[in-house]
Amino acid sequence: MLEIRNLSAFYGRVEALRALDMDVLSGSITTIIGANGAGKSTLLRAISGLIPTRYGSICFFGKDITNLHADQIVGLGISQVPEGRQVFGPLTVLENLKLGAFKRARKTPASEIESDLDKVYALFPLLKDRAGQAAGTLSGGEQQMLAIGRALMAKPRLLLLDEPSMGLAPKVIQEIFAGLADLHREGLTILLVEQDAKIALKMSDYGYVLKTGKVALEDESCKLLENEQVQKIYLGA
């Protein structure tokens, strides 16, 4: 569903992505692992149209989306849960969730948005209890749930996640990944960027290892888990 070919992106003169190729198959969970600074976030930013790319192309369902505006890309069905969650702290949980549906709100009946809201609450019931609270007062795990719920309110066909486990306690991580597994079972395609390679490879179908802006290795996740190099460098074995 997503095809990336020969993609390069720069920060000033620094090349952060170098001639990168990647495929995300419909219905899969695909993961990207790699050290800090490898270019994982840059790649997600490029897909979402937050930064311009210099060479190469990104196609979504066969449509060239390279360098479209970020809001258009959301409209086509790609939502991102950005690194560090980035919830709107002064706004309430409910306002955050409704902003997730901003793009389609004008064309969608309010009742449909309400029912999508209920689906998010069913996935993360905590959000319902906190609906009227400012998002900034939530704990890290709750903010991550909110960030995911907010992205889901756009009804994406592809969900991009940038390090959803960052800074969270193991129990909370489990809860969040259980939620992601539910979403996947319901048919959502997921592209997951993770520092925690173990948890990412265990739940995904296919994995890419990124190194200094290039794909260093790619394979089915179960094979990457057994790959000696991966074990040594990313799994700490």
Place this chain on the structure above:
Amino acid sequence: MGFNIIFSSTGVINFAQGEFCMFGGLFAFTLAVTAHLPLVLAVILAILITGLIGVLTERLIIHPLRHISMLVMIIATVGASILFKAVGRIFWPLESNPLPQFTSGQVRLLGITVSRQIFWVIGLTAIAVAAVYIFYNRTRTGIAMRACSINPQAASLMGINVQRMAMYAFGLSALLGALAGLVNAPSTNYHIGFYLGIKGFTAAVIGGLGNIFGAVLGGIALGLVEELVAGIISSGYRDLIAAVILITVLLVRPAGLLGKRDVVKV
């Protein structure tokens, strides 16, 4: 207030805000006095035209510069201010373009004589503040504009067109500027924008830059201090007050008297 609407959504300090006030007054004068339109109609049209000028300012002057730097955009607003003043001078060369008072005459209140205009000033300001408050808290677009000011990148991930929100911010603050120029300065000329701009900016800084409703309190505080100084010392000092307060606040409390000192970043 207009200053802070633009600042909070775009990070740009708009030095042409005072000229929006000027346009409000001058257009209303032309429409009401020269074209003999009913006052209410003239006022509404003047506000709408100025709003359109605000939108065009963003599209034609600010928008093309967005990739360069904030400083360049701010300097561009200074340029816009000079341009607007020149336009004002060409089309309205007179020193005084008096708009009829909304209701003329004076009343005695608690032993003081006040002009009836003051009730319009207070009433319309209150209505405008309430309308903006409702807009920012109850409407989808208003909340989206707040999201843009909190975190523009995250806002664009919501499918919000951040550039369009910036355009709305300019339009809205031009509307408010026009209203302020209209009710406050029934007699407007092409160089009034500078004084009104300084006062507006001072009010915005007192309330805390980016704090939209703080600016209202800032404005009230500034007005009270000006009147006190004019009454106690001499009215000759009145126009000096804004500048003195502006510099003092910037030196002592750059975040404004009501400003948050620490912004929560998540």
